[in-house]
Amino acid sequence: MTANLLRQREDPTWLAATAEWVEQKLAERGIALTSSPAEVRVLPWSAVYRFPTMTGDVYFKACAPSQGFEPALMCYLAERRPGDVLPVLAADLGRAWLLMPDGGPVLSDVLQEDVADIARHWSMVLGRLADLQIDLSQDVGRLLALGVPDRRPEILPALYRELLARPERLLHDAPEALTADDLPKLRALLPRVEAVCAELAASGPPVTLVHDDLHDGHIFVRLGENTSYVFFDYGDACISHPFVQMVSAQRFWPIRSSIQPDHVTVEHLYGVYLSRWDVSMAVAERRRALDLALAVGTIVRALTWINAVGSYLDEVGAELRARYARGVAYWMRALLERVDGLDGG
Structure with missing residues (x-):
């Protein structure tokens, strides 16, 4: 699980690992990336990146230990109350990583x-x-x-x-x-x-x-x-x-x-x-x-x-x-x- 995500952002090996994971999880669904990811928001406790794909944008989120429960919670809610949250495309609970589709307008x-x-x-x-x-x-x-x-x-x-x-x-x-x-x-x-x-x-x-x-x-x-x-x-x-x-x-x-x-x-x-x-x-x-x-x-x-x-x-x-x-x-x-x-x- 990651520590301060402001620091992790400066680590090229961490960024490469996240991009590799996203690409692999999308490939398992037959989805290909179309360009490099874009930073949406990076704070000490969470980081969000947008990945453009052939079927639309997807969003990767990494959670620091203080919010490390969120991927497991979203997987549970997506199964328990699918009409109230987005589907989860992939999750790595050990690293507190989450991949979800674009939900449209807020x-x-x-x-x-x-x-x-x-x-x-x-x-x-x-x-x-x-x-x-x-x-x-x-x-x-x-x-x-x-x-x-x-x-x-x-x-x-x-x-x-x-x-x-x-x-x-x-x-x-x-x-x-x-x-x-x-x-x-x-x-x-x-x-x-x-x-x-x-x-x-x-x-x-x-x-x-x-x-x-x-x-x-x-x-x-x-x-x-x-x-x-x-x-x-x-x-x-x-x-x-x-x-x-x-x-x-x-x-x-x-x-x-x-x-x-x-x-x-x-x-x-x-x-x-x-x-x-x-x-x-x-x-x-x-x-x-x-x-x-x-x-x-x-x-x-x-x-x-x-x-x-x-x-x-x-x-x-x-x-x-x-x-x-x-x-x-x-x-x-x-x-x-x-x-x-x-x-x-």
């Missing part, structure tokens, strides 16, 4: 800068997402065995304590980063975090797969009489309370637009999503569970940043280091605010 390509259009698409997306999560709640043991990170509410307090025990992963000399003054507030919050997590764990619905990085750039859309949506890029996925998926309302808004979330539409989309869940839970109970998940789900988001970048802090450039510091600080401060806002503080 949702960000087709969204209009119109709130009604955004709400229409996301209402359908959230219905499909809930159906997927409900079904996969039966598979939690298998998903954990595949290496999907465990972020269940009952273990979040322990993970939170571990974060606070390593302040060097939280504090950095960047604008908007957490400071030493933030730590006492975060430590004092631990009893409330424990209580909120316990209530969330007892509330239902059952834990399931959470994508954790779902926005309009990670959803393929197939327009037509029966428009369909396909989810991809599960490198930040985890097992948690399903409603943790909603922790960032900004994900409903176009990533390539200046449109900002409005309260009415966000509440409508929350309602669409919650309506798909266990009818044995009253509407007020589902909403309470959502509020709890929106509060402690911030820990999951902070852990996502730390899982992706934390091991490489001494190796990454200033820009990514600053993004990391801002991201962790944003979610830790949101935790303070959201937990304090539950039940009026």
Whole structure:
């Protein structure tokens, strides 16, 4: 399994090995390459390359250890829920390599800068997402065995304590980063975090797969009489309370637009999503569970940043280091605010 993929990119033997593997796997399917690969995105935790072929582009993804579960997860989902993800052309689970076809346009390509259009698409997306999560709640043991990170509410307090025990992963000399003054507030919050997590764990619905990085750039859309949506890029996925998926309302808004979330539409989309869940839970109970998940789900988001970048802090450039510091600080401060806002503080 690969280490820092920014370093691997500079290694010609690694690049040659990946290209040879892709060419071999495509040849087994009778598909030939038509030109050299193109770099799409390379970060410490994952690298994506596009390979043009005689039948269209395919995409190779290499995952670092922090996201090394993704190829196994995608193979499982492609078999278990083939309508919700792309087929897997090939995978090397030992090296955490994945080869997949082009999924076509993503949702960000087709969204209009119109709130009604955004709400229409996301209402359908959230219905499909809930159906997927409900079904996969039966598979939690298998998903954990595949290496999907465990972020269940009952273990979040322990993970939170571990974060606070390593302040060097939280504090950095960047604008908007957490400071030493933030730590006492975060430590004092631990009893409330424990209580909120316990209530969330007892509330239902059952834990399931959470994508954790779902926005309009990670959803393929197939327009037509029966428009369909396909989810991809599960490198930040985890097992948690399903409603943790909603922790960032900004994900409903176009990533390539200046449109900002409005309260009415966000509440409508929350309602669409919650309506798909266990009818044995009253509407007020589902909403309470959502509020709890929106509060402690911030820990999951902070852990996502730390899982992706934390091991490489001494190796990454200033820009990514600053993004990391801002991201962790944003979610830790949101935790303070959201937990304090539950039940009026």
